Amino acid sequence: MKAALHLFRVLILGAITLALASPAVAQSLPGAEIPEEEPVKPAPDPFGRETPRSMVTGLLQALGDADYLRAAQFFAMTADEQSSSIENAEVEMAPDQRIEEEGQGGGDPPDAAQRDLERAADLARKLQIALDRGGSLLPFPVLSNASTGVIDDGLAEDFERVGNLAAEEAGAPILLQQIEVDGTKQWRIASETENAIEQFVPAEAVEQVSAEEGTSVAGAPLLDWLKLIGLALLAFAAFRLLAALLMVILRRVIATHDTSPAYRFLDAAMPPLSLYLAVLTFYATADGLGVSIVARQTLLRYAAIVAWIALAWFALRLVDAIARIVTGRMHRAERRQAVTIVSFLRRGAKVVLLAIAVVAVLDTIGLDVTTGIAALGIGGLALALGAQKTIENLVGSVTLIADRPVQVGDAAQIGEVFGTIEDIGMRSTLVRTLDRTLVSIPNGYLASERIENYALRDRxxxxxxxxxxxxxxxxxxxxxxxxxxxxxxxxxxxxxxxxxxxxxxxxxxxxxxxxxxxxxxxxxxxxxxxxxxxxxxxxxxxxxxxxxxxxxxxxxxxxxxxxx
Missing domain, CATH: 3.30.70.100 (Alpha-Beta Plaits)
Structure with a gap:
């Protein structure tokens, strides 16, 4: 009996040992599959040089902070020449010396790389001077926010044009080149532009600008900010005054201007149109002022936001004006169902316009809209569940317009509610009861409820x-x-x-x-x-x-x- 018990303990111990040793044995067997290691994803670029837009934004921030060593990181020479210099230095090192350098956790960069960094910093200073003296960069919304840049611009796939060193279009272009550094693709100022900067801005210009520097605000002289703001206000005031003068003339020319569709359309369009034309004028004349590129690009970026707001404002007022004209004609023709359809389309168009304007403004600010849209796709199920009633009411409103059980102005009995239909919206229908109260009925409920329309009686x-x-x-x-x-x-x-x-x-x-x-x-x-x-x-x-x-x-x- 004792022998059997001892044998049982030995078997248990052997099974446990075999189980613990099986992974190692499986790895050592000839036919065993070794799991593949996932490739290590490269870390994101700390300077944000993944797209032409983010690269130009980071460069302007460095120039605005007068941090030219950081601005040097946006030039191609600090990637190509620096990496090659480091490789050559490592090859020429003795093994003992290399071990000593590695044990110290690295040391100062080689002299060649340091010289390249200083030269790139000097080029960044000269680039800022060229841009301040009439050069230009593409506005923020126009710059490509894709990692591939603009493909159909007539340049090679790894090149991108983002501006000019001079005010003339035929001047030396500012080119970006996409290069690969440490496994990541980055956009940097191309070597062709580096050479052009050297020839375009002499060393004497740097000394002259350094001597003339005065009080600066947010990386640009205070006077430059005042010039640009004054230009924007002057442009808006001029167009607003012209719009007011035009409306005065039209009021005298058109006798029935209160009921004239053309006058009502122009009256609704003039305020946002004046704002939009002022922004276009600011875009066209800002580069000719010869002010700081930092101030110019900053205000041009915010001017793009104002332009989108002006366009959305113009579109919304245009939709309202057209809807009022069409609704008036439908009322005179007693086509009440058409009035309901026009009202529904007006609201739908305004929702779409506002959504487009919000997306455009967020993109101009610099927020990644595509990431947000992708997040909506990930949380689509939760959104659908949360918006179930909203979608039901929207489908109900479409059903009401398509089936036409009631129209605006009809007297109807809906469930326990009797009254006159005042409005059929995207979410609910408003009913004016005999007690003059206003009842809001969700369209989803209305589409499935018994409706008795008294207005459709023929006798x-x-x-x-x-x-x-x-x-x-x-x-x-x-x-x-x-x-x-x-x-x-x-x-x-x-x-x-x-x-x-x-x-x-x-x-x-x-x-x-x-x-x-x-x-x-x-x-x-x-x-x-x-x-x-x-x-x-x-x-x-x-x-x-x-x-x-x-x-x-x-x-x-x-x-x-x-x-x-």
Whole structure:
């Protein structure tokens, strides 16, 4: 028994040892699969040189901070020549010396690399001088934000033109070149532009600018900021004044300017159009002022935001003006369904325009809009669940417009709510009740609810039951029926097809006569007037025949028991 127990313990121990050793054995077996290591992703560029837009932005920030050593990192020579210098220095090192350098955690860069860095810093200073003296860079929104740059610009795929060193278009271009450094592709100022900068800006110009430097704000002279802001305000004031003068002239020329579609359109378009034209003027004249490139590019970037806002403002006012004109015509033509469709399209167009404007402004600010859109795709399920009611109401509004169960201005019974439809929106429908309250009904509920539209009636029903007293004889009843039928036949508002008068039956307290007919009208107030005229004719006829209307009565007979 003890031997069996001992054998059991040995087997358990062996199984545990084999299980622990199996991964190592599997790795050492000839046919075992070795998992592949995931490739190490290169770290993001700390200077943001992945796209032409981010590269130019980073360069301008360095120039604005007067950090020319950091600006030097945006030149091609600090990548190519520096890396080659380091490789040559490592090859020429003795093994013992290389080990010593590595043990110290690195040291100062070789002299060749240091000279290249200083030369690039000097080039950055000269580039700023050239740009301040009339050179130009493409505005921020125009710069490509793709890692590949603009492909169809007529240049090689790894080159990108972002400006000019001189004010003339034929001047030396500022070119970027995409190079690979440490496994990452970066955009840097090309060597062709580096050589052009050396020839374009002499060393004396650097000394002269350094001597003339004064008070600066945010990396640019204060006077340059004032010049640019003054130019922007002057341009807007000039166009606004011209717009006001034009509207005064139009008011005198157009006699009916209050109802003129052309005048209303221009009146709505002039404020945003003046703002947009002022931005275009600022773009066209800012480069000719000879001010700091830092101030110029900063204000041009914000001017692009103002331009997008002006375009969105112009588009929104244009949509409202067109909608008002079309709605007025539809009201005059009594096409109420068209009014509903125009209202829905107006709101949908304004939502789309606002979305485009927001995306454009965010892109101009520098936020990565594509990342946000991708995030919406990742969270699409959560968004769909959260916006389920909103989507349901939107689909319901489309259904209401397509099926047309009700229109604006219709009197309808929707569930327990009765009133007049005032507006069919993208989310809900507004109903004005008889108590003059305004009820908002979600379109998703409205599309599935029973709707009784009173405005679609082609005729109004006249259905009355007349009770006469039981002392009326049969002959009087026959004569009364003949007279009532004659009244219906002589009434021009009655549709003869379904009109009838019948002795309906014996009621509890009256002889009942049914009158059934339809008034030939679609207006409810007019039908009430027709009904009133007909009822008065019936009353006069009963008075003429000496027949009384019955009313609920009871006759109680009391019987007294006789004494035996």
């Amino acid at each position: 109004f029903l006249f259905h009355q039951t007349i009770g006469v007293t039981y002392d009326t004889s049969a002959e009087q009843m026959e004569q009364l029926l003949r007279e009532l039928r004659a009244i219906l036949a002589d009434d021009g508002n009655i549709i003869d097809d379904d009109a009838r008068v019948r002795f309906h039956g014996f009621g509890d307290s009256a002889l009942q006569i049914e009158m059934f007919a339809y008034f030939n009208t679609r207006a409810y107030p007019e039908s009430l007037a027709m009904q009133e005229t007909l009822l008065f004719a019936v009353m006069r006829k009963l008075d003429e025949l000496g027949i009384d209307f019955a009313f609920p009565t009871q006759t109680i007979h009391l019987q007294r028991d006789q004494e035996a």
